[in-house]
Amino acid sequence: MIEIKDLHKSYKMGSNSLHVLKGINFKVEEGELVAIMGSSGSGKSTLLNILGMLDGADSGEYTLDGVPIKNLSETKAAQYRNKFLGFIFQSFNLINYKSAAENVALPLYYQKVPRKERQEKAMQYLERVGLKPWAGHLPSELSGGQKQRVAIARAMAAEPKVLLADEPTGALDSKTSYEVMDLIQKINDEGNTILVVTHEEDIAHMCKRIVHLKDGLIVEDKKVEQVRAEQYV
């Protein structure tokens, strides 16, 4: 599903440049649930940004579902993001004046799905995250866990190939975190490919594979026995 070869990325910081990714090689198969771990400054967010086509790499190859991702125009990148990727953010990033259902329908709007179909699909995904009764509520009327569940529904609504989650539980207490992880695991059980960036060990162990990043290099890549979040809920 995802294939990365010798990926380099450096940022210019005034006169000197900061080499963040120093040659990453990494492969993700369909249906995997991968945790990307590392301390801050290890390059994990940069890697996720490149995977999410929010940023470009300096050198190296990136193939997503057989499509080479290189030198994309803004418009093309927007199309690929819409088609291939679903984002889940630490701070949810819901649009605050749109109801839960409208937020979920937004990626479909950019796919030019007709309004009625959009609404139906949004309701369907809200139901899957267990928030159908809250469809008409604004994000300000929802709890943190509910917001993240709306965000997950939004990420899934466009039926992407890969879900990218950047610290999805970073802003939540542990109980809510486990609820969210439970949801992510269930989505993964249905065959969806998911990448989770996190620095929490327990969250990482709820994935099936852990990739450790340190100073811009992968230092460890191991399959783990998945801890089901269900038991903590």
Place this chain on the structure above:
Amino acid sequence: MFDRDVWQEIFNTLKTNKLRTFLTGFSVGWAIFILVMLLASVNGMQNGFVGQFNDDATNSVFVRTGTTSKAYGGFEAGRRIQLKNDDLEYIKQTFPKDIEYISARYYANATARYKSETGSYSVQATHPGHQAIEKTLVVAGRYINEADIVNKAKVAVIGRKVAEDLFKTEDPLGKFVEFNGLPFRVIGIFTDDGDDNAERRIYAPVSTYQRIYGNTNEIASIALTYNPNYDLTEALEFSERLEILMKRRHKIAPEDQAGLSVWNYAEAFNDISSFTAVLKGIGIGVGFLILIAGIVGIGNIMVFTIKERTKEIGVRKALGARPSQIVNLVLLESVFITAISGFVGLLFAWMILAAIGPMIETPAFSNPSVNLSTVITATIILVIAGVLAGLLPAMKAANVKPIVALSDK
């Protein structure tokens, strides 16, 4: 572009920033208000000028003579040029197609007496055609006719003021009034919209006065109206031909205006038109400058809005919004604010003009108003202004980098 989601977003931003939207919209509305008012004022001035000139037929031409200022054709400068009856006949025969009405003018002063009342008035001795040229309104009796000219009849058409002065409450028609001791029968009374002074005038047949003053065939000036179907160029071309022929006939240097001049109302109209055109230009210029301030204001608010919504725009881009969709959103919002506030300004200006415009009726300024074309132009300007105001902020928004917008730091 015009789907419900876009509008929902626009209304939402406007709703959450009511005061800011109002203040910015006000600047554009105000600018359009001033622009329309300025144009209406220029219109009012134009109406006023035209009203002034309407007193005379607008297609009139006057031929006047004086003393030559240049030596020409073997004659020295300083020769007095005198028009005669045959000049009038000559013009009539030379330009049969160009001339509508023609009349000679002979000026005199008369001390008029009726019973114990006396007064001093100016007399214009004319042909019947003069009535149409001067747009004299005969309110009682009749004007001079051809028979009066042929018979050299001692008849007079007196102004309303003259009638009031001499006859008080009596009906002057048919009564005899003495001009410098000679009895003239009053055949008509006229009024003049132009001014009161014109109503202190007396019209008499030109032939009568020529006989009284030494059986002469001299005339002071010639007044005529040209074919009313002529446009400005044709009219000017005609008066030019007339001038050339008259100067040749009297052996005057072609450029000598002191010897003989042909004065065409169309020229004055032309001058007024260009004068008001300049005023209009100034009005539009000033209005535009004010409008620019309004546009900058809207642009400012849009930049601000986008700064506030950077994160939201980043999220949208992460979800697959294309740059062009973001640009559309911002431009539409900008055009919307500009158009709505501009229309309010336009409506206000229009209402004020409709209410007080018709009441304003002074010689130099009357009925300021705007026409449909001004309104349409203003609307187009507003839409363009909205696009201009939103363009820079929209491009800024389209360039928002999702990672920068999404970083939680």
